[in-house]
Amino acid sequence: MASVLILGASGYVGSHLVPRLLERGHTVRAAGRRRETLEAREWEGVEIVEADALAPETLPGAFAGVDVVYYLVHSMASGPDFPERDRRAADNARRAAEEAGVSRIIYLGGLQPRGAASTHLASRRETGDVLREGAVPVTEVRAGIVVGPGSAAFEVIRDLVYHLPVMVTPRWVRSLTQPIALDDLIEYLVRLPGAEPAGSHTYDVGGPEVVRYQDLLSRFARAVGRRLAIVPVSVLSPRLSSYWLDLVTAVPSSVARPLIDGLRHDLVVDPEADLQARIPIELRTYEQAVRDALEAERTARLPARWTEGSFAMRDNRPEISFYSRGERVERTCDAPPEAVWDVVSAIGGRRGWYYANWLWNLRGLLDRLVGGAGRRRGRRHPTDVRLGDALDFWRVAGVEPGRRLTLLAEMKLPGIAVLEFEVTPAGAGARIVTSAHFHPAGAAGLLYWYALWPIHKRIFAGLTDAIVNRAGGASPP
Numbered sequence: 001m002a003s004v005l006i007l008g009a010s011g012y013v014g015s016h017l018v019p020r021l022l023e024r025g026h027t028v029r030a031a032g033r034r035r036e037t038l039e040a041r042e043w044e045g046v047e048i049v050e051a052d053a054l055a056p057e058t059l060p061g062a063f064a065g066v067d068v069v070y071y072l073v074h075s076m077a078s079g080p081d082f083p084e085r086d087r088r089a090a091d092n093a094r095r096a097a098e099e100a101g102v103s104r105i106i107y108l109g110g111l112q113p114r115g116a117a118s119t120h121l122a123s124r125r126e127t128g129d130v131l132r133e134g135a136v137p138v139t140e141v142r143a144g145i146v147v148g149p150g151s152a153a154f155e156v157i158r159d160l161v162y163h164l165p166v167m168v169t170p171r172w173v174r175s176l177t178q179p180i181a182l183d184d185l186i187e188y189l190v191r192l193p194g195a196e197p198a199g200s201h202t203y204d205v206g207g208p209e210v211v212r213y214q215d216l217l218s219r220f221a222r223a224v225g226r227r228l229a230i231v232p233v234s235v236l237s238p239r240l241s242s243y244w245l246d247l248v249t250a251v252p253s254s255v256a257r258p259l260i261d262g263l264r265h266d267l268v269v270d271p272e273a274d275l276q277a278r279i280p281i282e283l284r285t286y287e288q289a290v291r292d293a294l295e296a297e298r299t300a301r302l303p304a305r306w307t308e309g310s311f312a313m314r315d316n317r318p319e320i321s322f323y324s325r326g327e328r329v330e331r332t333c334d335a336p337p338e339a340v341w342d343v344v345s346a347i348g349g350r351r352g353w354y355y356a357n358w359l360w361n362l363r364g365l366l367d368r369l370v371g372g373a374g375r376r377r378g379r380r381h382p383t384d385v386r387l388g389d390a391l392d393f394w395r396v397a398g399v400e401p402g403r404r405l406t407l408l409a410e411m412k413l414p415g416i417a418v419l420e421f422e423v424t425p426a427g428a429g430a431r432i433v434t435s436a437h438f439h440p441a442g443a444a445g446l447l448y449w450y451a452l453w454p455i456h457k458r459i460f461a462g463l464t465d466a467i468v469n470r471a472g473g474a475s476p477p
Helices: 012-023 035-039 056-063 082-100 119-132 152-163 182-194 213-223 238-248 253-262 286-299 337-345 357-369 442-470
Strands: 003-007 027-032 047-050 068-071 104-110 138-143 166-169 201-205 229-232 325-333 394-400 404-409 415-426 429-440
Touching: 003 012, 003 056, 012 027, 012 182, 027 035, 035 047, 047 056, 056 082, 068 082, 082 104, 082 119, 104 119, 104 182, 119 138, 138 182, 152 213, 152 238, 152 442, 166 213, 182 201, 182 286, 213 229, 213 286, 238 442, 325 442, 337 415, 337 429, 337 442, 394 415, 415 442, 429 442
Parallel strands: 003 027, 003 068, 027 047, 068 104, 104 138, 138 201, 166 229
Antiparallel strands: 325 429, 394 404, 404 415, 415 429
8 A cells, every 4th residue: 555645635625535545545644735724624544744835845744755646736716826826836746756756646637628728727737747847657637527515616506506596607508518426536546546557647537427517507406406497698708607606606706717717618538538448437427426415415524613615514404505705804912822712712691792792782683583592592601611502692513622612603594604713822922813604595695795794894803803902912013
């Protein structure tokens, strides 16, 4: 069995690949930009390292002593300069692999069109080219749309089906695609280390069906028991479509826009490069992959803290968006972490919410009027919090004493809301991060978020500042 490094282990594919490699007996080292994100996965028997492909000084330790590197890094969500970032990241990884004496790099890219590609697809292809410029052999796996919870394309489909019973679509919905089930893609990736001949190779992977994009929408709707009418029109360009998706789905625009730009092409497996010929596996149909994805959500364990898309945090409701809208406020202060935590852990109940408490009271009253709990429940203890405690109209969904408090909203909402406080040391003082996440349920959920976004933005900033002030540690200038 091989010693493997997964670079990008905190991402969508990486987080599913790690446990499967462990099951097959490999020694696994998981690398990501934020160590705490990897630790939240609670993988047993996995070495966790913090490494960033854009920070070459972090790579030697991560690459040392491994046989195979899975390269699952891409910067699509970082903004319009993502091709340059992807180029630099691949070059850094290639050099680190050469210096460490790695025997093979396995890179997950995307299916390519026969003609000119979108910026996103061209960048994925260029990443493979940059990795192959070194002495380390590279296996590039070019995958179609991945069907599984958390896949950007899959989540766009989910949101569209649940948000829009009638869908006016651009011409690209007639383009051909060859989706692959997440489990099938992972199976290919897991088998590759023991099945590769010498040298570099490029393979295509897809499911057993070639379908049109509009079929992905209609067949998803059928699988979840929804009615859907699709009306294709010729005036909507991919760019206009991406702006529209930004309004009607919760998928981040930085992800949806380059993704949609690539959907104008037919993206199907080249028979001469089909990995199925080398590694024959039984492939799932699209509808089976959808059912498996929804079942995987239902059976996933409850995380100790909020993670994007957690089904349990979404009240086990598949119609609630995987991706969230949200606000993040960060402050540093002179007070010790213990003092800041004492303020955080005492929030709510008789002490109130520290900032604009009249608005929290009004929200509680409105919740009572529509049949919710409002603020009448208070809290069990004035300062102590434990898992499962009611806290006004919130429930404690996770607590790491002295460090993190995760609250799940139990008020009446068109979606699911999570409020999380994280306290960490910062020099002689502390850093507090307040994160608010809202997973909308349908169009009503999105309208709710848009309407209250200015208020929420100010409330969470004011709340964080008030916590700092109560802890006795003014924020440094």
